[in-house]
Amino acid sequence: MTFSRRKFLKTSAATAALTATTGSGMKLLAEQVGGASEWTKSVCRFCGTGCGVYVGVTNGKVVAVTGDESNHNAGLLCMKGAMLPQIMDAPDRLKQPLIRKNGKLEPASWDEAMALVAAKFGEAVEQHGADSVAFYGSGQGLTEETYVANKLFKAGFRTNNVEGNPRLCMASAVGGYLTSFGKDEPMGCYEDMDHADVFFIIGSNTAEAHPVLWDRILRRKRGNPDVKIIVVDPRRTVTAREADLHISFIPGTDLAIVNAMANVIVNEGMADEQFIADHITFGAGKEANKNWADYKQWIQQYTPEKAAQIAGCRAEDIQQAALWVGARGKTAMSLWTMGLNQRTRGVWINNLVINLHLITGKIGIPGSTPLSLTGQPNACGGVRDGGALSANLPYGRLIAKEEDRAEMEKLWGLPPGTIQAKPGLPTMDLFNGVVDGKIKALYVMCTNPAQTLPNVGRYRKAIERGDTFMVVTEAYHPTQTSAMASVVLPAALWAEKEGVYGCTERRYQFLPKSVEPLGEARPDMDILCDLGRRLGLGNVVNFRSADDVWEEILKVCKGTKYDFSGMKRERLRESHGLQWPLPSDGHPGTKRRFVRGDDPMVPADHPQRVLFYGRPDHRAVVWMRPFEPPAEVTDAEYPFYFTTTRVIEHWHTSTMTGNMKEMKRALEATADVNPADAKAKGFSDGQQVRIVSRRGSQTFRLRITDDSPRGLVNVQMHDPKHMCNFLTIDAVDPGSKQPEFKICAVKLEKA
Numbered sequence: 001m002t003f004s005r006r007k008f009l010k011t012s013a014a015t016a017a018l019t020a021t022t023g024s025g026m027k028l029l030a031e032q033v034g035g036a037s038e039w040t041k042s043v044c045r046f047c048g049t050g051c052g053v054y055v056g057v058t059n060g061k062v063v064a065v066t067g068d069e070s071n072h073n074a075g076l077l078c079m080k081g082a083m084l085p086q087i088m089d090a091p092d093r094l095k096q097p098l099i100r101k102n103g104k105l106e107p108a109s110w111d112e113a114m115a116l117v118a119a120k121f122g123e124a125v126e127q128h129g130a131d132s133v134a135f136y137g138s139g140q141g142l143t144e145e146t147y148v149a150n151k152l153f154k155a156g157f158r159t160n161n162v163e164g165n166p167r168l169c170m171a172s173a174v175g176g177y178l179t180s181f182g183k184d185e186p187m188g189c190y191e192d193m194d195h196a197d198v199f200f201i202i203g204s205n206t207a208e209a210h211p212v213l214w215d216r217i218l219r220r221k222r223g224n225p226d227v228k229i230i231v232v233d234p235r236r237t238v239t240a241r242e243a244d245l246h247i248s249f250i251p252g253t254d255l256a257i258v259n260a261m262a263n264v265i266v267n268e269g270m271a272d273e274q275f276i277a278d279h280i281t282f283g284a285g286k287e288a289n290k291n292w293a294d295y296k297q298w299i300q301q302y303t304p305e306k307a308a309q310i311a312g313c314r315a316e317d318i319q320q321a322a323l324w325v326g327a328r329g330k331t332a333m334s335l336w337t338m339g340l341n342q343r344t345r346g347v348w349i350n351n352l353v354i355n356l357h358l359i360t361g362k363i364g365i366p367g368s369t370p371l372s373l374t375g376q377p378n379a380c381g382g383v384r385d386g387g388a389l390s391a392n393l394p395y396g397r398l399i400a401k402e403e404d405r406a407e408m409e410k411l412w413g414l415p416p417g418t419i420q421a422k423p424g425l426p427t428m429d430l431f432n433g434v435v436d437g438k439i440k441a442l443y444v445m446c447t448n449p450a451q452t453l454p455n456v457g458r459y460r461k462a463i464e465r466g467d468t469f470m471v472v473t474e475a476y477h478p479t480q481t482s483a484m485a486s487v488v489l490p491a492a493l494w495a496e497k498e499g500v501y502g503c504t505e506r507r508y509q510f511l512p513k514s515v516e517p518l519g520e521a522r523p524d525m526d527i528l529c530d531l532g533r534r535l536g537l538g539n540v541v542n543f544r545s546a547d548d549v550w551e552e553i554l555k556v557c558k559g560t561k562y563d564f565s566g567m568k569r570e571r572l573r574e575s576h577g578l579q580w581p582l583p584s585d586g587h588p589g590t591k592r593r594f595v596r597g598d599d600p601m602v603p604a605d606h607p608q609r610v611l612f613y614g615r616p617d618h619r620a621v622v623w624m625r626p627f628e629p630p631a632e633v634t635d636a637e638y639p640f641y642f643t644t645t646r647v648i649e650h651w652h653t654s655t656m657t658g659n660m661k662e663m664k665r666a667l668e669a670t671a672d673v674n675p676a677d678a679k680a681k682g683f684s685d686g687q688q689v690r691i692v693s694r695r696g697s698q699t700f701r702l703r704i705t706d707d708s709p710r711g712l713v714n715v716q717m718h719d720p721k722h723m724c725n726f727l728t729i730d731a732v733d734p735g736s737k738q739p740e741f742k743i744c745a746v747k748l749e750k751a
């Protein structure tokens with residue numbers, strides 16, 4: 001290693017990052033590429049950036065991955081994408097089914113394993129009713145497999161207990177878009193980054209979590225030195241270090257900061273009164289009947305001085321951020337991820353950031369948009385759009401709406417009343433159903449909850465009890481979750497199966513099957529269809545291939561606000577990504593939603609440039625959301641805030657990236673503490689410390705760093721040997737039901 005980690009992250013250009021991590025990354029890449037004999041166009045397995053790749057294959061093995069120059073990433077990849085070949089035949093790939101016998105997981109045949117799974121699910125439904133079974137899926141499953149799971153459980157088993165890790169990830173962003181616009185999913189696109197004058201980055205460490213997008217932001221700034229980057233994050237992240245203005249603050253208090261920015265915008269006369277008159281309503285539902293005058297009055301309480309006092313930051317910085325974001329004639333783009341979503345006030349803070357765009361009219365113009373960055377490669381396409389959550393049905397339909405259920409029953413050819421009218425259990429309630437014994441059989445697909453649930457000790461104990469039959473489909477073994485399973489089924493991995501991913505900007509992309517699955521592994525979709533057939537639900541999952549499923553999906557999305565019925569399989573296969581809405585064969589797709597001339601849902605002769613058609617009154621909502629503290633604040637006993645984050649090298653529970661030899665170094669989770677706090681506690685760098693919360697304790701190696709402000713300890717989420725989730729809190733946002741992974745209170749002790 002010739003470069004420090006910080007230095008190579010600073011340069012950020014993805015290839016440079018690759019070079020620095022590997023020492024000889026460019027050489028490695030060149031060798032990889034030289035060794036491949038066939039190439040297929042695909043998509044990266046990892047983050048919601050959704051970089052286009054080419055997969056190089058020789059003798060039936062993935063030997064290389066390079067960036068697709070014709071896709072949005074213009075050929076760039078971060079090191080995780082470039083090292084994808086290393087995850088394929090790693091030593092811990094699972095090659096055959098396992099069944100727990102006398103407490104131990106033992107190899108079994110597919111037939112034996114599937115017969116057991118079918119028997120257990122059938123038995124549970126028969127003896128305890130449909131709601132005693134549940135599905136827990138993932139924003140990393142392919143659209144087709146997630147669709148099949150959703151249909152099998154809601155239409156076949158007739159339970160709405162269908163959830164997935166997007167509840168831990170994007171639920172508050174969904175809640176924000178729904179309450180502000182009436183429909184989920186961002187209106188903007190990546191191309192907006194090439195036009196933005198101001199980047200307002202709040203609760204996102206873009207440089208590490210969305211590196212190729214970060215590169216695009218830095219390119220914009222290098223070409224246009226007047227471009228401003230504002231970062232609002234308690235930590236001095238790699239992203240914050242590049243900012244023109246970094247606001248560090250007490251975790252959870254950014255509701256006050258963003259309201260104070262709106263206060264400055266209003267009082268400096270930077271609001272767009274015409275846009276407000278044409279397109280905005282203030283409050284909705286129980287809080288309707290408010291107007292612009294009410295809002296102007298309400299926002300007066302959030303002076304920059306008051307917010308600065310609440311947040312522990314400088315009033316001048318809030319003022320400056322507002323003046324940049326609000327400046328007339330300048331474009332502004334907001335970007336956010338888990339720093340906002342993983343909060344008990346996640347929906348509210350999403351609304352408040354969106355407010356900044358609505359009161360200034362900075363929306364639907366190239367370079368002006370709120371854009372929540374999605375974490376997983378298919379959280380948008382599979383789970384959100386596909387409606388694979390407990391209160392949802394595909395493409396914007398809701399369980400609670402009778403006409404939506406009836407429409408899905410018709411589309412699915414089911415007798416009326418088949419879909420239960422009662423929503424299922426959101427993720428934390430679902431796992432509490434395991435705790436109190438109500439969930440008798442649980443199907444876990446493409447996620448590792450025994451490491452990634454908050455307050456995980458509580459749920460691990462319940463699973464370990466063994467009275468819930470848990471089947472886990474996994475590509476690797478053991479993982480924290482597979483090790484506790486009743487049955488583990490080997491899943492075909494990325495590049496071993498075909499399907500669709502949908503990333504942040506409503507971009508759908510096709511992933512072909514490039515190689516055969518390893519060992520006896522099977523695609524998740526095949527496993528689900530097999531289970532359905534064994535339980536006499538063959539009519540519900542009567543699919544021979546992912547192509548079949550896509551055909552059905554095109555019918556189901558037609559006529560909805562998501563309409564992408566023009567994305568025929570062949571077209572998607574050939575394309576470098578297509579953005580919905582795309583309602584007919586020749587339609588080019590939609591870069592900016594709600595915009596006349598771009599979005600096909602807006603009539604061409606609409607008198608204004610935007611139409612917020614997601615809500616019945618065609619108006620977007622500015623909400624008056626007050627500052628409320630997080631669920632747990634510090635006190636004399638637990639004096640430190642605790643947050644949990646990611647690093648560029650690793651993906652979540654590191655089952656995949658842990659197999660990349662260049663990344664091993666960055667896997668051990670550290671307790672990141674400010675130098676002044678370390679000194680006050682008498683701690684030295686590298687020593688073992690115990691972090692204790694009201695829920696549990698864990699030991700970590702101490703890292704003294706000014707990344708952490710005083711009073712905050714940060715730990716990374718990737719390391720299965722030192723798990724931060726024994727400490728995190730499982731309090732959820734009342735609207736989105738997303739847990740507050742980002743904030744709780746802890747104390748520090750010498751280990």
Ligand SMILES: Nc1nc2c(c(=O)[nH]1)N[C@H]1C(S)=C(S)[C@@H](COP(=O)(O)OP(=O)(O)OC[C@H]3O[C@@H](n4cnc5c(=O)[nH]c(N)nc54)[C@H](O)[C@@H]3O)O[C@H]1N2
Nearest residue numbers: 047203204205209252337338339375376645646648651652
């Ligand atoms: N390398 C890598 N990239 C990934 C992933 C990965 O595992 N590894 N995972 C993907 C997924 S699924 C996701 S969801 C995204 C997550 O992407 P990000 O959200 O960007 O990543 P995090 O590190 O979880 O958290 C972002 C920041 O939130 C800050 N934060 C903590 N508390 C607060 C607060 O109260 N307010 C604000 N404003 N900020 C706060 C933290 O200090 C942290 O820097 O990354 C995606 N990309």
Ligand SMILES: Nc1nc2c(c(=O)[nH]1)N[C@H]1C(S)=C(S)[C@@H](COP(=O)(O)OP(=O)(O)OC[C@H]3O[C@@H](n4cnc5c(=O)[nH]c(N)nc54)[C@H](O)[C@@H]3O)O[C@H]1N2
Nearest residue numbers: 168169446447448449452473474475491644652653655741
């Ligand atoms: N403390 C803390 N906890 C967090 C977060 C945080 O910021 N802090 N973030 C939360 C967020 S945003 C997210 S998205 C979650 C992510 O949490 P998880 O989804 O639990 O984490 P992953 O490691 O991505 O799990 C995916 C699993 O699927 C397996 N897999 C890979 N490909 C396939 C396949 O094709 N089929 C099948 N069946 N399996 C496959 C992988 O080996 C891996 O075990 O974590 C959440 N937990």
Ligand code: SF4
Nearest residue numbers: 044046047051078081
């Ligand atoms: S930025 Fe995300 S999608 Fe792009 S190569 Fe890296 S991990 Fe893959």
Ligand SMILES: [Mo]
Nearest residue numbers: 168169375376
């Ligand atoms: Mo996520």
